[in-house]
Amino acid sequence: MMPAVLREPWMDIERQREAATFAMWLFIATEILFFGGVFTAYGVYRTLHSAEFLAGARETTIAYGAVNTAVLLTSSFFMAIGAKAARAGMAAVAGNSFLMTAGLGVLFLIVKGFEYRDDIARHLVPDPSFALQGDGAEIFWTFYWVTTLIHALHLLIGIGAVLRLYTRRHSETWLKESAAPEVTGLYWHFVDIVWIFLFPLLYLAGRT
Amino acid sequence: MSAAERRRLRELARGPFFAWTALCGLLIATVALAYVPLGPGNIVVSLLIATLKAAIIAFVFMGLRAASGLVRLAAVVGWVFLFFLIFLASTDFLTRT
Numbered sequence: 653m654m655p656a657v658l659r660e661p662w663m664d665i666e667r668q669r670e671a672a673t674f675a676m677w678l679f680i681a682t683e684i685l686f687f688g689g690v691f692t693a694y695g696v697y698r699t700l701h702s703a704e705f706l707a708g709a710r711e712t713t714i715a716y717g718a719v720n721t722a723v724l725l726t727s728s729f730f731m732a733i734g735a736k737a738a739r740a741g742m743a744a745v746a747g748n749s750f751l752m753t754a755g756l757g758v759l760f761l762i763v764k765g766f767e768y769r770d771d772i773a774r775h776l777v778p779d780p781s782f783a784l785q786g787d788g789a790e791i792f793w794t795f796y797w798v799t800t801l802i803h804a805l806h807l808l809i810g811i812g813a814v815l816r817l818y819t820r821r822h823s824e825t826w827l828k829e830s831a832a833p834e835v836t837g838l839y840w841h842f843v844d845i846v847w848i849f850l851f852p853l854l855y856l857a858g859r860t
Numbered sequence: 861m862s863a864a865e866r867r868r869l870r871e872l873a874r875g876p877f878f879a880w881t882a883l884c885g886l887l888i889a890t891v892a893l894a895y896v897p898l899g900p901g902n903i904v905v906s907l908l909i910a911t912l913k914a915a916i917i918a919f920v921f922m923g924l925r926a927a928s929g930l931v932r933l934a935a936v937v938g939w940v941f942l943f944f945l946i947f948l949a950s951t952d953f954l955t956r957t
Contacts, residue, residue, distance in 0.1 A: 670928065673927070678934050681935075681941075684939060692945055692946050700953070726880065728921050736872045737872060740868065742869065848910050851890075852906035852910050859902075
């Protein structure tokens with residue numbers, strides 16, 4: 653037996669949905685400022701150490717970054733379908749879409765794992781055996797590790813949330829009425845947007 | 861899946877599908893343009909394309925097109941304060957001689 657969808661203090665399901673959507677957007681606003689602070693610091697260091705910073709950026713593997721961007725964009729496509737289908741009461745389509753979304757999220761992490769293995773083998777971790785010269789390159793690679801790891805953590809949380817939706821795919825009423833499919837979708841798409849900005853900053857910088 | 865259901869799915873998927881096609885096109889464009897020497901223009905172009913991609917996701921996938929005024933306001937407020945952060949930081953670092 654599924655728990656009732658409508659919770660206190662809301663009088664009706666529409667207002668509850670509106671409140672949940674509003675709250676998720678507010679959370680996303682705090683996330684924009686969190687990631688935005690890191691991106692601003694990136695901009696400052698890139699200005700101060702331009703040549704070394706871009707020499708460091710040239711060492712990222714563009715193929716991994718581009719493939720993973722395509723994987724995340726496609727996962728967002730399925731997430732959008734899943735949330736819409738849930739609302740429309742198309743439980744089977746919603747369930748399959750959630751599974752595709754989570755699966756593509758896992759694929760992203762697998763590709764990222766191979767990329768990390770290469771990066772470590774090429775001594776691109778800023779430690780005493782770091783392969784490149786100069787503070788700027790080291791600062792770039794610190795940004796690379798910190799931002800991609802924080803992004804991966806966000807994605808891992810997202811995969812868990814989408815799989816939770818998948819476990820409820822048999823309850824058409826829950827899928828239709830709960831705010832969870834839409835709100836989980838908002839979070840998932842936001843994590844995609846973070847990657848969309850990370851991609852040019854980490855992979856496209858200094859290619860000319 | 862019945863014929864009616866398939867038709868509903870097609871209708872429901874049309875918007876997201878066009879958005880996905882546009883996003884993939886922009887991804888190819890941004891990778892290609894990264895290898896064209898534009899000097900300081902490269903970072904500008906790549907960030908403009910990223911912003912366009914984010915806007916497509918926000919309006920189509922995240923449903924901002926059909927959202928209420930309150931939700932739109934919440935969606936915009938983070939970007940406004942991020943602009944202040946970057947703008948005020950830039951007044952120092954971009955104007956040093």
